[in-house]
Each structure stands twice: as structure tokens, then as C-alpha cells.
Amino acid sequence: MNVLDVDIKYKVGQFKGNYRFAISHGVTGIWGPSGHGKTTLIQLISGLLKPAQGTISVRGKVVVDRNQHIFVPPHHRNIGVVFQEARLFPHLSVKKNLLYGMPNKTPCHISLNDVVEVLGLNALLDQMPGQCSGGEKQRVAIGRALLSQPELLLLDEPFSALDKQLKLKAINFIRKVIRKFDIPVVIISHDIADILNLTRHMLLIKQGKVEIEGDFSELLLQGYFEGSAFSNSFVNDLQFTIVSEEAAGNYKVKLQGTGHIYYLHSETKQLCAGDHIDAFLRPEDIAVATHRVNGISMQNQLEATVLEIYTDKNYAFCLLDVGTELLVQITRDSADRLNIRKNQAVYALFKSSALTMYDDSLRMSRMG
Amino acid sequence: MDLTNYHKLFTEFEISAILLSLKVAGVSVAAAVPIAIPLGWVLSRKTFRGKRLLESIVFLPLVLPPVTIGYILLYLMGRSGLLSPLWKLLGTDGLAFTFWAAVISSLVVSMPLFVRSVKASFDMIDPGFELTAQTLGANRLKVFRTISLPLAMPGVMSGFVLAFARSWGEFGATITFAGNMFGQTQTLPLAIYSSMQVPGQEFVAFKLVLISVFIALLTMYLSERLVKNI
Numbered sequence: 001m002n003v004l005d006v007d008i009k010y011k012v013g014q015f016k017g018n019y020r021f022a023i024s025h026g027v028t029g030i031w032g033p034s035g036h037g038k039t040t041l042i043q044l045i046s047g048l049l050k051p052a053q054g055t056i057s058v059r060g061k062v063v064v065d066r067n068q069h070i071f072v073p074p075h076h077r078n079i080g081v082v083f084q085e086a087r088l089f090p091h092l093s094v095k096k097n098l099l100y101g102m103p104n105k106t107p108c109h110i111s112l113n114d115v116v117e118v119l120g121l122n123a124l125l126d127q128m129p130g131q132c133s134g135g136e137k138q139r140v141a142i143g144r145a146l147l148s149q150p151e152l153l154l155l156d157e158p159f160s161a162l163d164k165q166l167k168l169k170a171i172n173f174i175r176k177v178i179r180k181f182d183i184p185v186v187i188i189s190h191d192i193a194d195i196l197n198l199t200r201h202m203l204l205i206k207q208g209k210v211e212i213e214g215d216f217s218e219l220l221l222q223g224y225f226e227g228s229a230f231s232n233s234f235v236n237d238l239q240f241t242i243v244s245e246e247a248a249g250n251y252k253v254k255l256q257g258t259g260h261i262y263y264l265h266s267e268t269k270q271l272c273a274g275d276h277i278d279a280f281l282r283p284e285d286i287a288v289a290t291h292r293v294n295g296i297s298m299q300n301q302l303e304a305t306v307l308e309i310y311t312d313k314n315y316a317f318c319l320l321d322v323g324t325e326l327l328v329q330i331t332r333d334s335a336d337r338l339n340i341r342k343n344q345a346v347y348a349l350f351k352s353s354a355l356t357m358y359d360d361s362l363r364m365s366r367m368g
Numbered sequence: 369m370d371l372t373n374y375h376k377l378f379t380e381f382e383i384s385a386i387l388l389s390l391k392v393a394g395v396s397v398a399a400a401v402p403i404a405i406p407l408g409w410v411l412s413r414k415t416f417r418g419k420r421l422l423e424s425i426v427f428l429p430l431v432l433p434p435v436t437i438g439y440i441l442l443y444l445m446g447r448s449g450l451l452s453p454l455w456k457l458l459g460t461d462g463l464a465f466t467f468w469a470a471v472i473s474s475l476v477v478s479m480p481l482f483v484r485s486v487k488a489s490f491d492m493i494d495p496g497f498e499l500t501a502q503t504l505g506a507n508r509l510k511v512f513r514t515i516s517l518p519l520a521m522p523g524v525m526s527g528f529v530l531a532f533a534r535s536w537g538e539f540g541a542t543i544t545f546a547g548n549m550f551g552q553t554q555t556l557p558l559a560i561y562s563s564m565q566v567p568g569q570e571f572v573a574f575k576l577v578l579i580s581v582f583i584a585l586l587t588m589y590l591s592e593r594l595v596k597n598i
Contacts, residue, residue, distance in 0.1 A: 085496065
């Protein structure tokens, strides 16, 4: 069963929206330029706006059907919304904010303790929202939405108010939330990188319509990312298991789900064989070679196949299969020189220090 | 000072005026609360046909001379006023020249100040908070009770104080609609006025003016403390 079925028409002033799509379990991104009706869509789904025509169903339950005169008000929809500005109630403590939407009659499968633990809110509980930083407010807003026990969580531009380091931290928290609570999530953003950090499955909204729905690689190939500078904060996410410590801080790690061996460098954390870690790799930190390179300091040299390649004015974006998908950004000139083509066998090269553990980067940002 | 001898400090005339004024202002402002808060909210949050007209009616007393208001009230609620059939039905002579006339005069004159202050503070609240509360499962009543009203509280309090102060000083509408009857409708401003009419009573008028200023200052001080503590 779909988590969300939408088929509606909406009109206000010059703006016309005609949304038709379905969302299944997992994380779905809704991407599109500013002013093309993404926030309107969130308001329509959550019940803050009424469509002129059509139907919306949440897990098969009809919440809007204009023909049948059905309109379930927002407080009965069971949809959690996290808005861009966090919108913590300024007169209530963090704890009271968190508990605001928690039903006191029905049993709750998401508990306050779990939310506080996953989102790291323990030290904030007695604070007032005015005393919290932007990133903290965002986490509280996510926790508050989760505690209302929603069947679907909508995130409206959740990272746009955060700087790069805080964004990374927020992404890490949202990932933990998704893993822990197994809740369907829709993330809406004008920044493709924000979406790519959480999912590869996305809808593109333009002028109030779903222009295309698909996986990142399909959209990449069709040139939908032209000029969107998505690689600025996009990171490849990788999960590893530690195999052994080769030298101080230098670890041999195995990519989870495959037998591929990588090398990772961490100065800040002592890791043991068998530890699971989350790490990321920036597309611009990866080099491509057509042959194995000898006499080079880079420890990671992986056999890869080019799944897709897309070039814009300055850069070439290659989607490589190295046992998992890896997005690589090289200059267009390099791609032309090496004559990189789809399905070509290549090597992906990167330093062990380019592979960064999420926990490391958070710790460093805290120290910095 | 020995307070048991206060009657030596103030005459019966003065004490009656002070207590009556407090009573009129207290009752009128208490009656204003359940009207001003919903009215301020509706004017701030709702759009409907006739909103402009309603707004004009609510705020009209701000710009009308109080005597005019007293005249209109008399015309409506006097013994042979527009509502006289109602008085006949109830077996009364109407409300004019009674304690309640003084209360109604104060209420009408102070209401726009109260409503304006409440409306302004609802205007200041980001509707996003209310919408967010709805998505968290709160119905309209819960949103109002737990979000809108607490956030508007400073404005409600200052409106309350303004309304009290305005009632405290009300003169024109009261003397027209309620008259100037000792012990019944003779509030502090009316008592001051009366004392000034009688030769040799200048000191009484002066004492009442001092008390009037003192109570006004005390009200302002208390309201500031209240607003600060919210």
C-alpha cells in the first residue's frame, strides 16, 4: 500500500498546481526551484490548504475527496511536519514543546526517551527555545513532530537555515531517526544536495506539476541537474565494518554488503575490529584513472564501472559502480582527455583521509 | 498612620466616590474581558464580510466625544429609549441613572482600547505557530488555549490595564447616561467635578485629585510588573 496518494488541483491567483503522484515507504525527495509550489504542496498534504479538486489518501485512508465533500482537518491527519524555521513555541520549554503533540490516550510507539536519545536533546530539555541554537531548534522540531506519532513525516527545507557543518550534523540525526523509527519521510528542498544526502528517489516539481519521478541516476542522465551545483554539499554515504588497524589511526575497512576493502584514516577515534561506522566521501575528493596507478600515495584504488556520465559546462559527473554507487566529480577537461564513456572500466582513487567518519566530522566541528 | 481613624482623613462623600469608582471600573473591566479577547482575535485572524463595519463600530467610541456616547446610550437604554419595550417586559424603568449605567458607560468607552491592544498582540503572533500546533494534533480550541492566548498575554494584560485606567477616569458618558448621584453613580471624577462647583470645597477636590493620580500611578506600576513577569 502506498504511504501517500495525491491527485489534486489547486489554484490561487496566478499559481496553478496540478499534483499527481504516489509515495511508497522509505524516503522520498521532492525537488524543485523556489516558487514552484513545493511549500504549497506541503500545506495541501498536511491540511493547511484545501485543494479545489481531487483526492489525497494517507496509507489508503482518504483525507481529502472534494467530490465526496471529505476534508479531514490537519489535527486529524497524523502527518508530522517540520518547517524550515523550526517554529518552536517560544513560551514553552523544550520538553513541553516535545510533548505538545504527544497523544495521551493512545499508546505511543515513539517514546520521549527514544527521541531524546536519538536526537541528543537531553541537555536541552529544561531550556527555552530562545536559548537554543539554530541546529538545536531544528532537532527539537523534528523530535516534536515524531512524538506526535505521525504516519508520515514531511520535512520542508530542513537544512536551509543551517551552515555546512550544522547541516552535516542534522543529516546524521535525520538518518538515525529514519533508521530507528522506520517512518516514511518526504523531504522537500530546492537544493538537490539536501535531498541526495537522504535519498536517491525523488520527484521533480516545476510550475506546480510533477515533471519527473525517478532515481537520481536517471535524472542525472537526462540532464535535470544542469546548473544546480548539486555537488557542493553532496556526499557519498558509505557504511563500513572495521577489519583491522594497519597503523596508528589507519584502518582497513570492509564496505558493508560487499567484500570491498577500503582504507580509512581517523585521528580522533579509537576503533576496534568489528565496529560499524558511517562515513562519507565528497565527489570532488575522488579521482578517476583508466588504469591502475603505481607509485602513488593514495591507498584507495578501486575497480569501478561507469554507470552514467553527465557533463555540464565545467564538470563531468560520473556515477561509478564500486560495489555500491559512488558519485565522482572531475573537470570536464579531464573527462574529455581520458575519454570516459558509459560502461567503461575505470579506477576510483582517493586518500584514506578523504573518507570521513560522520562522528569524526561532528567532533571536529564541535572542537572548532 | 492609624488606619482605624481613616474616616477622619476622608469624609463619607470622598470614601463613597473612591469605592464606587473602584467598583465601577472593576466590574466594567471584568465584563470586558470575555468580550474583548474573542473580539480582538476575530478582528486579527478572521476575514469575513462586514469585518470593516464591525471594526468601525468597535473603535467608534475612541473618536466620539464621551458625552455623545452617553447621549446614544441614553437614547437606547433610557426609560423611553429604543429598548423601552424590553424594560416594560422586565418590569423595570431601564438602566439609565443606575449603577449599571455607570458600568455600561465605562465599558463602552474603554472597550476599544482593550480590543485594540488584544488585536495588536494577536497580529504580532506568527500564524505559523498556530498552523504548526494544528499539524501536531491540536484542534482550534486547544491551539487558542495553549498557543495564541499565552503568546498574546502581554497585550491582553496591557489592554486590561488600559481599560481599567480609562474606566477609572470616565466622566462624560457617565454623567450623561448615569447621572451624578451620591453613592450610586457619583464616581471619583464626578465627585471632583461636584466639589469644584461648591465654594469652600476646593480642598476636597484637591484631595480627590491626589488620590486619583495615586491610583493611576499604582495601576501603571502594577501593570508593568505583570507584563514583565509574563
